[in-house]
Amino acid sequence: xxxxxxxxxxxxxxxxxxxxxxxxxxxxxxxxxxxxxxxxxxxxxxxxxxxxxxxxxxxxxxxxxxxxxxxxxxxxxxxxxxxxxxxxxxxxxxxxxxxxxxxxxxxxxxxxxxxxxxxxxxxxxxxxxxxxxxxxxxxxxxxxxxxxxxxxxxxxxxxxxxxxxxxxxxxxxxxxxxxxxxxxxxxxxxxxxxxxxxxxxxxxxxxxxxxxxxxxxxxxxxxxxxxxxxxxxxxxxxxxxxxxxxxxxxxxxxxxxxxxxxxxxxxxxxxxxxxxxxxxxxxxxxxxxxxxxxxxxxxxxxxxxxxxxxxxxxxxxxxxxxxxxxxxxxxxxxxxxxxxxxxxxxxxxxxxxxxxxxxxxxxxxxxxxxxxxxxxxxxxxxxxxxxxxxxxxxxxxxxxxxxxxxxxxxxxxxxxxxxxxxxxxxxxxxxxxxxxxxxxxxxxxxxxxxxxxxxxxxxxxxxxxxxxxxxxxxxxxxxxxxxxxxxxxxxxxxxxxxxxxxxxxx
Amino acid sequence: xxxxxxxxxxxxxxxxxxxxxxxxxxxxxxxxxxxxxxxxxxxxxxxxxxxxxxxxxxxxxxxxxxxxxxxxxxxxxxxxxxxxxxxxxxxxxxxxxxxxxxxxxxxxxxxxxxxxx
Ligand SMILES: Cc1cc2nc3c(=O)[nH]c(=O)nc-3n(C[C@H](O)[C@H](O)[C@H](O)COP(=O)(O)OP(=O)(O)OC[C@H]3O[C@@H](n4cnc5c(N)ncnc54)[C@H](O)[C@@H]3O)c2cc1C
Numbered sequence: 001x002x003x004x005x006x007x008x009x010x011x012x013x014x015x016x017x018x019x020x021x022x023x024x025x026x027x028x029x030x031x032x033x034x035x036x037x038x039x040x041x042x043x044x045x046x047x048x049x050x051x052x053x054x055x056x057x058x059x060x061x062x063x064x065x066x067x068x069x070x071x072x073x074x075x076x077x078x079x080x081x082x083x084x085x086x087x088x089x090x091x092x093x094x095x096x097x098x099x100x101x102x103x104x105x106x107x108x109x110x111x112x113x114x115x116x117x118x119x120x121x122x123x124x125x126x127x128x129x130x131x132x133x134x135x136x137x138x139x140x141x142x143x144x145x146x147x148x149x150x151x152x153x154x155x156x157x158x159x160x161x162x163x164x165x166x167x168x169x170x171x172x173x174x175x176x177x178x179x180x181x182x183x184x185x186x187x188x189x190x191x192x193x194x195x196x197x198x199x200x201x202x203x204x205x206x207x208x209x210x211x212x213x214x215x216x217x218x219x220x221x222x223x224x225x226x227x228x229x230x231x232x233x234x235x236x237x238x239x240x241x242x243x244x245x246x247x248x249x250x251x252x253x254x255x256x257x258x259x260x261x262x263x264x265x266x267x268x269x270x271x272x273x274x275x276x277x278x279x280x281x282x283x284x285x286x287x288x289x290x291x292x293x294x295x296x297x298x299x300x301x302x303x304x305x306x307x308x309x310x311x312x313x314x315x316x317x318x319x320x321x322x323x324x325x326x327x328x329x330x331x332x333x334x335x336x337x338x339x340x341x342x343x344x345x346x347x348x349x350x351x352x353x354x355x356x357x358x359x360x361x362x363x364x365x366x367x368x369x370x371x372x373x374x375x376x377x378x379x380x381x382x383x384x385x386x387x388x389x390x391x392x393x394x395x396x397x398x399x400x401x402x403x404x405x406x407x408x409x410x411x412x413x414x415x416x417x418x419x420x421x422x423x424x425x426x427x428x429x430x431x432x433x434x435x436x437x438x439x440x441x442x443x444x445x446x447x448x449x450x451x452x453x454x455x456x457x458x459x460x461x462x463x464x465x466x467x468x469x470x471x472x473x474x475x476x477x478x479x480x481x482x483x484x485x486x487x488x489x490x491x492x493x494x495x496x497x498x499x500x501x502x503x504x505x506x
Numbered sequence: 507x508x509x510x511x512x513x514x515x516x517x518x519x520x521x522x523x524x525x526x527x528x529x530x531x532x533x534x535x536x537x538x539x540x541x542x543x544x545x546x547x548x549x550x551x552x553x554x555x556x557x558x559x560x561x562x563x564x565x566x567x568x569x570x571x572x573x574x575x576x577x578x579x580x581x582x583x584x585x586x587x588x589x590x591x592x593x594x595x596x597x598x599x600x601x602x603x604x605x606x607x608x609x610x611x612x613x614x615x616x617x618x619x620x621x622x623x
Binding site for chain 2: 078080084168170191192219221297299300301302303374376
C-alpha cells in the first residue's frame with residue numbers, strides 16, 4: 001500500500017482498499033464436496049448466483065419460460081455488480097435505430113469487427129450466437145422500461161454505429177428496470193448471500209450449492225452456511241476478478257495494487273475459481289484489459305474516464321518530468337496504459353501524466369463541468385499557471401505545445417503518428433482543462449469455457465458438467481485478446497437468457 | 507407516526523443490556539436507544555444489525571427528501587441514487603461503532619457535509 005501513498009494528493013484508489021481489506025478478513029474458503037449424506041436446508045428450482053446483467057436476464061427468461069421458483073443470490077448488500085456502475089453502452093446489429101439512421105449492419109459484420117479485435121483467438125461461434133440474439137436482449141431491456149439516447153454511437157473498433165446508450169449513461173439504466181421486472185415476475189432476490197462451493201453427485205454433476213447467509217462483505221462476521229438443492233441446476237453469473245489483486249497478478253504480474261481498478265468491490269473471482277476446482281476449462285485468463293482513460297484523483301470509473309475518452313483525440317498527454325508528450329493519445333488501450341505506467345520521477349515513483357485540452361473543446365462534453373466541480377480536473381488561464389500547479393518544466397512544455405499545434409495545422413503528427421482527423425482546427429490554447437491519468441484494471445477477458453448453450457465444459461471429458469451453466473464476464477475466450485467497447489452488455493444478457501433456455505429444456 | 511416509532515424503541519429500553527460499548531457517533535441515537543444494544547442488534551449482540559433494523563425508526567423516502575439535490579445533481583442523492591435507487595442498506599455508509607466513508611467515495615468525490623464519518 002505504501003507505493004500508493006507515494007502518489008500523493010489524495011487517497012489513491014478507495015475501492016482497492018476495500019478489496020484488499022476483504023481479502024484479509026475472508027474466512028477460510030469452503031470448497032466443493034460430494035453431496036452424499038448432505039442434509040438439504042432448502043430446495044429451489046433454479047439457482048442464479050450474481051445479480052448483474054447476466055443473472056438478471058437469466059432470471060427473467062426462466063420466468064418467461066414457466067419456471068416457478070427462481071432465486072438470485074448476491075453476496076453484496078446491494079444488487080447489480082459491475083453492471084450497475086457500467087457505462088450503459090449496448091451494441092447490437094440490425095436495430096430499429098440503425099434502420100432509422102440508415103446504417104447498414106449485419107450479424108456477420110459485428111462478428112467480423114469483434115474477431116479483428118480478438119486478434120485470432122476469439123470464439124467465433126459464441127460471438128455469432130451473441131450477435132444473433134443481441135436484439136432480443138435489447139428488447140428485453142426496452143420491455144422492462146430502459147430508456148436510451150435517441151442517437152447511435154460508433155465506438156473504437158466498430159466499423160459502423162451500432163451502440164445504444166441509456167439516457168442516464170450508466171448500466172443502472174438497465175439493471176434497475178430489470179431488477180424491478182424480476183420482482184414483478186416473482187423472482188426471489190437475496191442479498192448478503194455468498195456462494196461458497198458446489199455440492200456434487202456421484203457422476204460429478206452439480207446437485208446444489210453451499211451458501212453463506214447473512215454475509216457482510218469485507219467485515220469480520222462469518223454468517224452461516226446452508227445447503228441448497230438446485231433442482232434444475234445452477235447458473236453462475238458472478239462476473240470478473242479485476243478487484244482481486246492476487247489473482248490478477250497471478251495472471252499478469254504488472255497489474256499490482258499500484259494499478260487501480262474500475263470494478264465494483266465484489267469482482268473478486270471466487271465463483272470462477274470454484275468452477276475450475278470442479279473441472280471447468282480456464283481460457284485466456286491473462287488477457288486483462290486496463291483503461292488508460294482513468295484518473296488517480298477519484299476511485300473507479302468516476303467522472304474522468306468518460307471525459308477523457310471523449311477528449312483524447314484533441315488533447316495532448318504530457319510526462320510531467322519532461323514536459324513532453326509520450327504517446328499517441330488515441331492508440332489502443334494497452335499501448336497507452338503501458339506508456340502511462342512508464343511515467344515516473346527520478347526515484348522511479350509513479351508520476352501520473354496529465355492530459356491537456358483547450359477548454360473551448362473540452363466543455364462540449366457533459367462531464368467537464370462535473371470534473372472541475374468535483375476537483376478531479378482543473379481549469380487554468382495560462383501555461384505558466386498550469387506548469388506551476390503540476391511542477392512541469394515550463395519551457396519544454398511551451399515548446400511541445402507549439403510543436404503539436406504545428407501538427408494540428410499540417411494534419412501530420414511527426415512525433416507519434418496520431419490520426420489527427422478529429423484534432424482538425426482544435427489547437428491547444430488557453431484557457432486549458434487538465435486531468436491526471438493513470439490506468440485502471442477494467443475487464444477480464446478470461447474465465448470458464450462455455451458452449452453456445454451456456455453449458456460449462458469439463459476439462460477432462462470435454463462434456464458439459466451436468467447442472468452447471470455460466471454467463472457473463474465469468475466466462476472466457478469469447479472476445480479473445482481485446483473486447484470491443486459496448487460488447488459486454490449484449491454478451492452478458494444473451495448468455496444469461498441462453499442459460500435459462502438450456503436449463504428449461506434439459 | 508415517527509413519534510410512535512420512537513416511543514416503541516424507547517419502550518425497549520427496559521430490556522437494556524448493561525454491557526455497553528457506547529453509541530458515540532449520533533447524539534439522537536443516544537437518546538432513543540440508550541443502552542439497549544438490541545434496539546439495533548436485532549440478530550443478536552454479536553451480529554451486525556439486520557438491514558431492516560434502522561428502518562424501524564427511519565423512513566427511506568423521508569431521508570431521500572432530506573438529502574435531495576438540484577436537478578443537475580439529483581442522482582447524487584445517497585438515499586435515492588443512480589446505481590441502487592433507494593435500496594442501499596444503511597450500513598454501507600453509516601456505522602455507530604466506527605467511522606465509515608460513503609459508498610459513493612469508491613468512485614466519486616462528492617461532498618456530503620452532514621455525513622459523519
Ligand atoms: C465502470 C465500468 C464501465 C463499463 N462500461 C461498459 C459499457 O458501457 N458497455 C459494456 O458493454 N460493458 C461495459 N463494462 C463491462 C461490463 O459492465 C461488465 O463486463 C458486466 O457488467 C459484467 O456483468 P456480469 O453480469 O457478468 O457480472 P456483474 O455485473 O459484475 O455481476 C456479478 C455479481 O456477482 C456477485 N458475486 C460475485 N461472487 C459472488 C459469490 N461468491 N456469491 C454471490 N455473488 C457473487 C458480484 O457481487 C456481482 O454483483 C464496464 C465495466 C465497468 C467496470
